[in-house]
Amino acid sequence: MSHKKDIYCKKVDNKIISSTRKQWEKQIEAHSEDIYHTPYLMALDWAEKIANGKGEKDSYAYALISRNNQEVIALLEVLHAKRGSLRENNWLKLMQIHAKPDLDQYLVEFDEAHADILSHAIVHCLELSISEYPSKELKIYPRQNMSREFILYSARLRKKQLALALGVHEIDVSSHGNWIVIRPGKEKHT
16 A cells, blocks of 8 residues: 555546536446446536535545556545544544545445555545644544445554554544544654
Protein backbone atom coordinates (compact mmCIF):
# COMPACT_ATOMS: atom_id res chain seq x y z
CA MET A 1 0.00 0.00 0.00
CA SER A 2 2.12 2.88 -1.26
CA HIS A 3 -0.22 5.81 -0.79
CA LYS A 4 1.84 8.55 -2.40
CA LYS A 5 2.75 6.63 -5.55
CA ASP A 6 -0.30 4.96 -7.03
CA ILE A 7 -3.27 7.05 -5.88
CA TYR A 8 -3.63 10.71 -5.07
CA CYS A 9 -6.46 12.77 -3.64
CA LYS A 10 -7.78 15.97 -5.19
CA LYS A 11 -10.64 18.31 -4.41
CA VAL A 12 -13.36 17.77 -7.00
CA ASP A 13 -13.76 20.38 -9.71
CA ASN A 14 -15.87 20.46 -12.88
CA LYS A 15 -13.10 18.87 -14.98
CA ILE A 16 -12.93 15.89 -12.60
CA ILE A 17 -16.73 15.60 -12.57
CA SER A 18 -16.94 15.65 -16.37
CA SER A 19 -14.31 12.94 -16.89
CA THR A 20 -15.61 10.83 -13.99
CA ARG A 21 -19.18 11.03 -15.28
CA LYS A 22 -18.01 9.73 -18.69
CA GLN A 23 -15.96 6.92 -17.12
CA TRP A 24 -18.63 5.86 -14.65
CA GLU A 25 -21.46 6.00 -17.19
CA LYS A 26 -19.48 3.61 -19.44
CA GLN A 27 -18.98 1.28 -16.48
CA ILE A 28 -22.68 1.49 -15.56
CA GLU A 29 -23.66 0.71 -19.15
CA ALA A 30 -21.28 -2.27 -19.25
CA HIS A 31 -22.93 -3.69 -16.11
CA SER A 32 -26.47 -2.39 -16.66
CA GLU A 33 -28.09 -5.73 -15.83
CA ASP A 34 -26.03 -6.32 -12.71
CA ILE A 35 -25.91 -3.05 -10.80
CA TYR A 36 -28.25 -0.32 -9.66
CA HIS A 37 -27.09 2.90 -11.34
CA THR A 38 -28.92 5.53 -9.28
CA PRO A 39 -26.42 5.74 -6.35
CA TYR A 40 -23.57 6.47 -8.78
CA LEU A 41 -25.48 9.19 -10.60
CA MET A 42 -26.57 10.70 -7.29
CA ALA A 43 -22.93 10.73 -6.07
CA LEU A 44 -21.82 12.47 -9.27
CA ASP A 45 -24.65 15.02 -9.03
CA TRP A 46 -23.79 15.69 -5.37
CA ALA A 47 -20.08 16.17 -6.18
CA GLU A 48 -20.93 18.51 -9.06
CA LYS A 49 -23.13 20.57 -6.75
CA ILE A 50 -20.26 20.83 -4.24
CA ALA A 51 -17.77 21.73 -7.01
CA ASN A 52 -20.07 24.57 -8.08
CA GLY A 53 -20.35 25.95 -4.54
CA LYS A 54 -23.98 24.95 -4.10
CA GLY A 55 -23.53 22.33 -1.39
CA GLU A 56 -23.89 22.42 2.35
CA LYS A 57 -21.52 24.56 4.37
CA ASP A 58 -18.36 22.69 5.43
CA SER A 59 -19.15 19.81 3.05
CA TYR A 60 -16.45 18.83 0.55
CA ALA A 61 -16.01 16.39 -2.33
CA TYR A 62 -12.67 14.72 -3.00
CA ALA A 63 -11.61 12.22 -5.63
CA LEU A 64 -9.17 9.35 -5.22
CA ILE A 65 -7.41 9.23 -8.58
CA SER A 66 -5.15 6.55 -10.05
CA ARG A 67 -1.82 7.95 -11.21
CA ASN A 68 -1.58 5.19 -13.84
CA ASN A 69 -4.61 6.16 -15.92
CA GLN A 70 -6.03 9.25 -14.17
CA GLU A 71 -9.23 7.31 -13.43
CA VAL A 72 -11.30 8.35 -10.43
CA ILE A 73 -11.59 5.19 -8.35
CA ALA A 74 -13.71 6.76 -5.63
CA LEU A 75 -15.47 9.94 -4.60
CA LEU A 76 -15.29 10.93 -0.94
CA GLU A 77 -17.96 12.88 0.93
CA VAL A 78 -16.17 14.83 3.65
CA LEU A 79 -17.66 17.09 6.33
CA HIS A 80 -15.68 19.39 8.63
CA ALA A 81 -17.56 19.59 11.94
CA LYS A 82 -16.39 22.69 13.78
CA ARG A 83 -17.02 23.43 17.43
CA GLY A 84 -14.82 26.49 17.80
CA SER A 85 -11.50 27.59 16.43
CA LEU A 86 -9.28 25.08 18.22
CA ARG A 87 -8.20 21.92 16.40
CA GLU A 88 -9.02 19.86 19.52
CA ASN A 89 -12.71 20.76 19.22
CA ASN A 90 -13.11 19.83 15.54
CA TRP A 91 -13.64 16.60 13.64
CA LEU A 92 -13.31 15.64 10.02
CA LYS A 93 -16.03 13.21 9.03
CA LEU A 94 -15.79 10.82 6.11
CA MET A 95 -19.49 10.43 5.43
CA GLN A 96 -19.38 8.22 2.34
CA ILE A 97 -16.96 6.51 -0.02
CA HIS A 98 -18.40 6.05 -3.50
CA ALA A 99 -16.19 3.46 -5.25
CA LYS A 100 -16.37 3.34 -9.04
CA PRO A 101 -19.13 1.17 -10.59
CA ASP A 102 -16.65 -1.54 -11.65
CA LEU A 103 -16.21 -2.25 -7.93
CA ASP A 104 -19.94 -2.46 -7.17
CA GLN A 105 -20.85 -4.82 -4.33
CA TYR A 106 -23.00 -6.86 -6.72
CA LEU A 107 -20.06 -7.44 -9.09
CA VAL A 108 -17.20 -8.17 -6.72
CA GLU A 109 -16.92 -9.15 -3.08
CA PHE A 110 -15.27 -6.76 -0.67
CA ASP A 111 -11.62 -7.54 -1.10
CA GLU A 112 -8.15 -6.06 -1.23
CA ALA A 113 -9.25 -3.38 -3.74
CA HIS A 114 -11.91 -2.10 -1.32
CA ALA A 115 -9.49 -2.25 1.60
CA ASP A 116 -6.98 -0.24 -0.46
CA ILE A 117 -9.60 2.39 -1.31
CA LEU A 118 -10.55 2.61 2.37
CA SER A 119 -6.89 2.90 3.41
CA HIS A 120 -6.20 5.63 0.87
CA ALA A 121 -9.35 7.47 1.94
CA ILE A 122 -8.30 7.29 5.60
CA VAL A 123 -4.75 8.50 4.94
CA HIS A 124 -5.84 11.34 2.69
CA CYS A 125 -8.60 12.42 5.09
CA LEU A 126 -6.19 12.33 8.03
CA GLU A 127 -3.79 14.48 5.98
CA LEU A 128 -6.67 16.88 5.30
CA SER A 129 -7.42 16.97 9.03
CA ILE A 130 -3.91 18.28 9.56
CA SER A 131 -3.41 20.56 6.54
CA GLU A 132 -6.79 21.83 5.31
CA TYR A 133 -9.39 21.28 8.00
CA PRO A 134 -7.74 21.30 11.45
CA SER A 135 -9.27 18.41 13.40
CA LYS A 136 -8.32 16.17 16.29
CA GLU A 137 -9.69 13.02 14.67
CA LEU A 138 -11.30 11.46 11.67
CA LYS A 139 -14.74 9.92 12.06
CA ILE A 140 -16.06 7.45 9.51
CA TYR A 141 -19.72 6.65 9.26
CA PRO A 142 -20.28 3.10 7.99
CA ARG A 143 -22.69 2.79 5.11
CA GLN A 144 -24.30 -0.04 3.26
CA ASN A 145 -21.40 -0.26 0.80
CA MET A 146 -18.74 -0.52 3.55
CA SER A 147 -19.90 -2.03 6.79
CA ARG A 148 -18.75 -1.08 10.27
CA GLU A 149 -17.00 -4.42 10.67
CA PHE A 150 -15.19 -4.07 7.32
CA ILE A 151 -13.97 -0.55 8.18
CA LEU A 152 -12.83 -1.55 11.69
CA TYR A 153 -11.10 -4.70 10.45
CA SER A 154 -9.36 -2.92 7.55
CA ALA A 155 -8.23 0.05 9.65
CA ARG A 156 -6.96 -2.13 12.51
CA LEU A 157 -5.25 -4.55 10.12
CA ARG A 158 -3.41 -1.68 8.44
CA LYS A 159 -2.66 0.49 11.48
CA LYS A 160 1.11 0.26 11.00
CA GLN A 161 0.87 1.06 7.30
CA LEU A 162 -1.43 4.01 7.98
CA ALA A 163 0.91 5.35 10.67
CA LEU A 164 3.91 4.99 8.35
CA ALA A 165 2.09 6.79 5.51
CA LEU A 166 1.26 9.67 7.87
CA GLY A 167 4.68 9.77 9.51
CA VAL A 168 3.35 9.13 13.01
CA HIS A 169 4.20 6.52 15.64
CA GLU A 170 0.75 5.03 15.88
CA ILE A 171 -2.88 5.26 14.88
CA ASP A 172 -5.70 4.74 17.36
CA VAL A 173 -8.77 3.04 15.87
CA SER A 174 -11.89 2.78 17.99
CA SER A 175 -15.64 2.57 17.75
CA HIS A 176 -17.95 5.16 19.29
CA GLY A 177 -21.59 4.31 18.69
CA ASN A 178 -22.07 4.09 14.94
CA TRP A 179 -18.84 5.96 14.20
CA ILE A 180 -15.36 4.57 13.61
CA VAL A 181 -12.89 7.06 15.11
CA ILE A 182 -9.28 7.29 13.97
CA ARG A 183 -6.74 9.47 15.75
CA PRO A 184 -3.16 9.91 14.63
CA GLY A 185 -0.51 9.53 17.32
CA LYS A 186 2.56 11.67 17.85
CA GLU A 187 4.71 12.57 14.87
CA LYS A 188 7.90 10.62 14.31
CA HIS A 189 11.15 12.52 14.69
CA THR A 190 13.69 11.78 12.01
